[in-house]
Amino acid sequence: MGTHRENADAQAAGAAAGAVREPDWERVRGDFPVLHRLVRGRPLVYFDNAATTQKPAIVIRTECEYYGTCTANVHRAIHFMAEEATRRYEAVRAAAARFVDAPGAASTVVTRGTTEAINLVARGWAIPRLKPGDRILVTGMEHHSNLVPWQMAARATGAELRSIPVDDAGELDLRRLPELLGNRTRLLALTHVSNVLGTVNPVRQLADAAHAAGAAVLVDAAQSVAHMPVSMAALGADFLAFSGHKMCGPTGVGFLCARPERLEEMEPVFGGGEMIARVEETESTWAEIPHRFEAGTPNIAGVIGMGAAFEVFSELGMDAVQRRDAMLTRVALEQLAAVPGLRIVGAAPDRIGVVAFALEDAHPHDVAQLLDRDGIAIRAGHMCAQPLLRRFGHAALNRASLAFYNRPEEFDVLAESLVRARRALAGGRE
Amino acid sequence: MYSPSRWSARGGPSPVDANDLYQEVLLDHFRHPRNHGTLADGEVLADEENPNCGDRIRLAVRLAPDGTVADIRFDGRGCAISTASASIMTAHARGRPAGELSDLADRFSAMMRAEIPFEEGGVEDLAALAGVRSFPLRVKCATMAWHALKKALARAAEKPFSGRS
Numbered sequence: 001m002g003t004h005r006e007n008a009d010a011q012a013a014g015a016a017a018g019a020v021r022e023p024d025w026e027r028v029r030g031d032f033p034v035l036h037r038l039v040r041g042r043p044l045v046y047f048d049n050a051a052t053t054q055k056p057a058i059v060i061r062t063e064c065e066y067y068g069t070c071t072a073n074v075h076r077a078i079h080f081m082a083e084e085a086t087r088r089y090e091a092v093r094a095a096a097a098r099f100v101d102a103p104g105a106a107s108t109v110v111t112r113g114t115t116e117a118i119n120l121v122a123r124g125w126a127i128p129r130l131k132p133g134d135r136i137l138v139t140g141m142e143h144h145s146n147l148v149p150w151q152m153a154a155r156a157t158g159a160e161l162r163s164i165p166v167d168d169a170g171e172l173d174l175r176r177l178p179e180l181l182g183n184r185t186r187l188l189a190l191t192h193v194s195n196v197l198g199t200v201n202p203v204r205q206l207a208d209a210a211h212a213a214g215a216a217v218l219v220d221a222a223q224s225v226a227h228m229p230v231s232m233a234a235l236g237a238d239f240l241a242f243s244g245h246k247m248c249g250p251t252g253v254g255f256l257c258a259r260p261e262r263l264e265e266m267e268p269v270f271g272g273g274e275m276i277a278r279v280e281e282t283e284s285t286w287a288e289i290p291h292r293f294e295a296g297t298p299n300i301a302g303v304i305g306m307g308a309a310f311e312v313f314s315e316l317g318m319d320a321v322q323r324r325d326a327m328l329t330r331v332a333l334e335q336l337a338a339v340p341g342l343r344i345v346g347a348a349p350d351r352i353g354v355v356a357f358a359l360e361d362a363h364p365h366d367v368a369q370l371l372d373r374d375g376i377a378i379r380a381g382h383m384c385a386q387p388l389l390r391r392f393g394h395a396a397l398n399r400a401s402l403a404f405y406n407r408p409e410e411f412d413v414l415a416e417s418l419v420r421a422r423r424a425l426a427g428g429r430e
Numbered sequence: 431m432y433s434p435s436r437w438s439a440r441g442g443p444s445p446v447d448a449n450d451l452y453q454e455v456l457l458d459h460f461r462h463p464r465n466h467g468t469l470a471d472g473e474v475l476a477d478e479e480n481p482n483c484g485d486r487i488r489l490a491v492r493l494a495p496d497g498t499v500a501d502i503r504f505d506g507r508g509c510a511i512s513t514a515s516a517s518i519m520t521a522h523a524r525g526r527p528a529g530e531l532s533d534l535a536d537r538f539s540a541m542m543r544a545e546i547p548f549e550e551g552g553v554e555d556l557a558a559l560a561g562v563r564s565f566p567l568r569v570k571c572a573t574m575a576w577h578a579l580k581k582a583l584a585r586a587a588e589k590p591f592s593g594r595s
Contacts, residue, residue, distance in 0.1 A: 363483070363485075363508065363509035363510065364483065364509075365483050365509045365511075365568065365571065366452075366509045366510045366511070369451065369452070369565070369568065370452065380483070381482055381483055382481075382482065382483075382484065386481075389484075394484070395483065395484015395485075395507075396482075396483045396484045424452060424457070425457070425460070425510060426461075
């Protein structure tokens with residue numbers, strides 16, 4: 001099963017390039033318990049990392065340790081464990097801000113994930129300030145979570161929603177950007193990396209143009225944070241949203257990083273405990289940012305577990321992760337392109353290892369199901385990007401998406417299984 | 431406390447092998463669907479769509495004056511499961527009374543959702559779909575054609591001697 005291409009490939013290449021010492025990726029992989037399991041009697045081949053990544057033991061242990069050693073609510077109680085829990089919780093907020101080079105912990109809101117972070121901006125920032133005739137600009141490659149909240153904001157305010165088109169290669173077509181921005185665009189909301197095409201967007205260029213036109217910029221970094229160094233400052237974002245679970249952290253944890261002055265402009269969306277300063281019978285005043293956006297008891301265990309995920313990435317080094325990603329992406333594209341009847345959707349030169357494809361005469365759901373019997377997990381469906389799929393003439397696609405813990409030889413297994421799936425479905429027709 | 435060995439040793443619930451899902455009878459209905467096409471006249475149309483996968487079916491039915499299905503065809507795009515299910519359903523439907531088919535469509539949906547035990551009930555090749563019950567995300571693929579059938583028969587009931595009027 002599969003050829004035995006050695007992982008040493010990349011390490012040799014790295015060594016040849018000179019000084020860089022690459023992590024021992026087999027050892028790194030060994031820290032992920034799920035990757036040792038058998039699925040349908042075969043070693044799991046996990047290529048659904050764009051949906052969610054696997055968790056290293058240290059993350060799982062750290063989350064459990066909170067419950068086992070210092071369960072207490074954060075911010076309120078004056079006792080030993082509450083202080084410890086609060087310290088650990090707040091340390092992760094600071095780690096999140098550092099990880100994406102955000103202005104600081106004081107303007108980093110803890111959320112349930114990217115979706116909640118974007119919705120907070122839509123409800124708390126956009127809806128209170130948009131007027132009829134104002135414009136929200138998105139792109140044709142947004143995940144539904146960076147599209148639907150803006151549709152809701154547009155509906156609520158009478159603002160119009162426009163979209164930067166995507167060209168045949170899967171890159172943004174910027175020829176009409178000045179016209180699309182116009183002089184009434186208040187917000188540009190765009191994804192850093194497409195969750196379908198893998199395209200890395202020229203965010204800085206777009207952010208500069210948006211700022212020049214008087215618009216704020218929100219960047220959906222859900223797909224980029226686990227694959228490349230991300231700097232909110234370098235991207236020129238006013239708001240940056242990302243999820244923990246797509247970068248080896250627990251589900252139910254995400255962050256909204258913002259420039260402090262933007263966060264000050266934002267209205268709270270959820271009312272309740274923790275987000276208030278003084279509460280009277282009929283009205284209240286709000287806590288300082290970022291706490292005014294965090295009503296109720298947060299996902300303390302998850303946030304503390306997330307701290308371990310940030311440490312994992314910091315220890316690996318995002319440059320090393322990016323090199324590993326580039327090597328695996330090259331292998332993925334080579335192997336998939338060699339499968340007869342397979343067409344990759346998206347050909348941007350600047351991309352990550354998220355690869356959408358269509359297999360001729362085979363429905364994506366059947367393909368995923370047939371691969372599953374070989375223990376391979378890929379995606380099938382609309383990838384939460386229906387407008388983008390329609391743009392490319394598809395209702396559904398398959399998607400293989402990698403993480404640093406994947407092995408190059410897993411793409412051999414994938415390619416062979418795809419060939420078998422096509423044969424099974426074509427049957428007598430071939 | 432978390433223990434990797436305890437968790438990874440246990441495989442979790444493992445449904446029937448996907449090999450059982452894509453058995454030869456089902457694949458044959460997919461590769462050579464029965465009653466695939468459209469009806470020129472006298473039809474009642476019903477459309478169903480599954481937005482999750484973009485699958486669509488258009489069912490065309492013509493009833494005879496005695497209330498049995500005189501002709502039935504399906505068109506659209508779908509996966510192996512939905513295409514095979516439509517093929518099996520239409521092959522069974524021809525010549526049968528509308529009321530009986532409507533009941534069967536309800537029973538089939540309930541069987542697929544594992545609310546009642548699976549039984550072939552005289553429908554040829556229906557057993558090929560039994561494996562779908564182990565794959566909850568695919569149940570809608572199997573039931574789509576049967577929903578369309580219910581819808582078409584309900585419409586036909588509104589204009590009993592269906593035909594262009």
